Amino acid sequence: xxxxxxxxxxxxxxxxxxxxxxxxxxxxxxxxxxxxxxxxxxxxxxxxxxxxxxxxxxxxxxxxxxxxxxxxxxxxxxxxxxxxxxxxxxxxxxxxxxxxxxxxxxxxxxxxxxxxxxxxxxxxxxxxxxxxxxxxxxxxxxxxxxxxxxxxxxxxxxxxxxxxxxxxxxxxxxxxxxxxxxxxxxxxxxxxxxxxxxxxxxxxxxxxx
Amino acid sequence: xxxxxxxxxxxxxxxxxxxxxxxxxxxxxxxxxxxxxxxxxxxxxxxxxxxxxxxxxxxxxxxxxxxxxxxxxxxxxxxxxxxxxxxxxxxxxxxxxxxxxxxxxxxxxxxxxxxxxxxxxxxxxxxxxxxxxxxxxxxxxxxxxxxxxxxxxxxxxxxxxxxxxxxxxxxxxxxxxxxxxxxxxxxxxxxxxxxxxxxxxxxxxxxxxxxxxxxxxxxxxxxxxxxxxxxxxxxxxxxxxxxxxxxxxxxxxxxxxxxxxxxxxxxxxxxxxxxxxxxxxxxxxxxxxxxxxxxxxxxxxxxxxxxxxxxxxxxxxxxxxxxxxxxxxxxxxxxxxxxxxxxxxxxxxxxxxxxxxxxxxxxxxxxxxxxxxxxxxxxxxxxxxxxxxxxxxxxxxxxxxxxxxxxxxxxxxxxxxxxxxxxx
Numbered sequence: 001x002x003x004x005x006x007x008x009x010x011x012x013x014x015x016x017x018x019x020x021x022x023x024x025x026x027x028x029x030x031x032x033x034x035x036x037x038x039x040x041x042x043x044x045x046x047x048x049x050x051x052x053x054x055x056x057x058x059x060x061x062x063x064x065x066x067x068x069x070x071x072x073x074x075x076x077x078x079x080x081x082x083x084x085x086x087x088x089x090x091x092x093x094x095x096x097x098x099x100x101x102x103x104x105x106x107x108x109x110x111x112x113x114x115x116x117x118x119x120x121x122x123x124x125x126x127x128x129x130x131x132x133x134x135x136x137x138x139x140x141x142x143x144x145x146x147x148x149x150x151x152x153x154x155x156x157x158x159x160x161x162x163x164x165x166x167x168x169x170x171x172x173x174x175x176x177x178x179x180x181x182x183x184x185x186x187x188x189x190x191x192x193x194x195x196x197x198x199x200x201x202x203x204x205x206x207x208x209x
Numbered sequence: 210x211x212x213x214x215x216x217x218x219x220x221x222x223x224x225x226x227x228x229x230x231x232x233x234x235x236x237x238x239x240x241x242x243x244x245x246x247x248x249x250x251x252x253x254x255x256x257x258x259x260x261x262x263x264x265x266x267x268x269x270x271x272x273x274x275x276x277x278x279x280x281x282x283x284x285x286x287x288x289x290x291x292x293x294x295x296x297x298x299x300x301x302x303x304x305x306x307x308x309x310x311x312x313x314x315x316x317x318x319x320x321x322x323x324x325x326x327x328x329x330x331x332x333x334x335x336x337x338x339x340x341x342x343x344x345x346x347x348x349x350x351x352x353x354x355x356x357x358x359x360x361x362x363x364x365x366x367x368x369x370x371x372x373x374x375x376x377x378x379x380x381x382x383x384x385x386x387x388x389x390x391x392x393x394x395x396x397x398x399x400x401x402x403x404x405x406x407x408x409x410x411x412x413x414x415x416x417x418x419x420x421x422x423x424x425x426x427x428x429x430x431x432x433x434x435x436x437x438x439x440x441x442x443x444x445x446x447x448x449x450x451x452x453x454x455x456x457x458x459x460x461x462x463x464x465x466x467x468x469x470x471x472x473x474x475x476x477x478x479x480x481x482x483x484x485x486x487x488x489x490x491x492x493x494x495x496x497x498x499x500x501x502x503x504x505x506x507x508x509x510x511x512x513x514x515x516x517x518x519x520x521x522x523x524x525x526x527x528x529x530x531x532x533x534x535x536x537x538x539x540x541x542x543x544x545x546x547x548x549x550x551x552x553x554x555x556x557x558x559x560x561x562x563x564x565x566x567x568x569x570x571x572x573x574x575x576x577x578x579x580x581x582x583x584x585x586x587x588x589x590x591x592x593x594x595x596x597x598x599x600x601x602x603x604x605x606x607x608x609x610x611x612x613x614x615x616x617x618x619x620x621x622x623x624x625x626x627x628x629x630x631x632x633x
Contacts, residue, residue, distance in 0.1 A: 050565075051325055051326070051566050053565075053566065055565075076452050077455060077457075077468075078455055079455070079567075079569070079576065079578060079595055080567075080578060080580065080593065080595035080600075082580060082593040084582050084590070084591045085591070086590075096580065096593075098567050098578070098580065098595070102466065102468055102473075105467075106466060106467050106468050106472075106473065107448070107466055108465075108467075109465050109466070109467045109488050109490075110467055111467035111468075111469055111472045111485070111486035111488075113472055113473060113475075113480070119473040119474065121474070121567075123567065142453065142455070143453045143454055144453065144454045144455030144600060144603060146603065147599065147600070147603045148600075155289075168282075169282060170281065170282040170285040170632055170633075171282065171285065172282070179287055179290055180289060180290055186290075186294065207293065207294070
């Protein structure tokens with residue numbers, strides 16, 4: 001069985017703005033993206049809006065600034081935190097945050113979508129190097145990040161600085177390795193003894209090495 | 210023993226040697242003043258009320274819960290890793306297995322994300338059928354919730370009634386895909402094949418029965434004093450806390466926030482259907498029950514509207530794009546091109562252009578999001594599921610802190626977690 005081993009991974013070519021309609025009157029995620037990029041300056045490493053999903057690439061050192069900016073803009077719901085391993089590429093990991101701003105009407109109990117104040121969704125991506133990956137935790141701004149970040153630590157081995165409870169969450173406590181990394185062995189584990197450990201380890205198939 | 214020759218009885222002092230020495234004062238356990246030392250109780254992972262293999266470490270002060278830490282991962286299957294080595298079309302059978310109570314919505318969320326990356330247009334008929342199935346799935350899931358929730362609280366009759374209707378809905382699922390729970394009938398580009406004859410009549414039959422059945426459930430529970438006693442004011446959470454902990458679905462709507470993905474980010478033409486989003490403001494276990502009952506009535510209405518649209522809906526069951534949809538069987542005998550398409554689709558699979566997309570649907574438990582990173586091959590580079598059960602379960606501790614330990618059962622049941630979805 002061979003896993004997909006594209007050498008490029010998915011490569012979003014981070015380029016300049018390609019949104020033509022950023023200056024609409026009703027609040028929009030595209031406008032928020034432009035403002036966030038302007039506010040971050042050099043710390044915004046890139047931004048793009050593809051398939052109608054605005055995304056900003058932020059340096060790990062300025063993640064808290066970016067999240068704080070968006071929370072002040074009404075992005076009250078942190079939908080998910082996850083990561084992607086683009087192994088042959090550098091920086092190796094992207095930590096991905098999906099945020100949602102609920103309009104005042106929905107917060108007040110009116111479900112209908114108001115064209116003048118629609119829900120806005122934005123994605124933050126933080127590039128992290130493969131050796132000693134570290135990202136600041138968002139638990140102070142969004143308590144829900146606690147379990148999401150534990151999961152990312154568990155499955156990718158990305159550390160979250162300042163996390164209140166940095167433990168594994170899905171894998172057993174004594175598990176070695178981080179299974180969603182692309183260089184983690186696939187399929188089954190052959191029984192290894194001291195004398196043939198390295199030999200067996202070398203035979204394990206990996207998505208990318 | 211004294212002898213008569215001694216002429217007298219033994220003195221008291223002499224007899225004393227026969228008496229055993231007085232027992233020393235018992236000092237094995239030194240008397241201690243009563244202290245309120247918290248006790249840690251381990252509930253689960255095997256416990257009838259924890260809905261699967263959920264383990265909760267509860268710290269108790271008498272009957273009061275000081276903290277409740279869920280310990281999850283007992284059902285972790287590495288499904289996200291498995292996706293990375295499967296063709297996109299195989300993911301349609303993999304995604305539903307994450308949540309065995311709402312497989313159709315899982316199937317739909319995955320397929321919608323793949324379709325967004327592909328940029329493929331889905332025929333109207335397929336979109337209408339998807340709405341019917343998604344709403345039936347919501348009904349089936351809420352029926353299980355209702356049955357198990359009341360069973361956990363001691364009202365065992367309810368489950369027999371709700372499973373009666375759920376069985377009928379699962380029979381419909383069997384009509385579509387051949388399997389009761391995981392039909393995997395929704396495929397990228399549309400549906401696996403067209404609806405079987407008699408499906409519409411069978412759906413109409415169940416939809417006609419449902420309002421009366423829901424009335425029956427409400428007769429048993431809504432005004433029931435025992436039911437209200439066990440659920441009102443129990444496991445309450447405020448709207449601010451629910452948002453902070455990322456809770457969505459009925460948990461959030463029971464606190465008064467009308468966030469429903471079908472309204473906020475409509476998919477499958479939900480914006481053209483007429484339905485309300487039931488909300489409540491109490492945020493407790495009873496409010497969650499009422500919101501779900503309201504949602505079941507709305508689902509019946511939506512499914513009715515979709516059923517009415519079905520005869521007039523244009524297009525076939527799947528897109529005509531042969532790069533995504535397999536050719537019809539009869540063409541394989543006459544068209545070489547169709548044979549090639551068929552062969553390419555079932556050996557290599559279709560190629561999804563590089564990019565990334567996040568698509569959410571309103572699953573019965575809340576926002577179910579799929580985040581897929583495509584690398585321009587026939588297999589996804591990364592698939593992440595934002596599963597509502599995982600996120601909602603995190604709010605458990607906020608709900609239950611300070612409450613009585615017996616209410617923990619109510620709290621977990623009112624969250625309606627599916628552990629397959631929590632652990633993935």
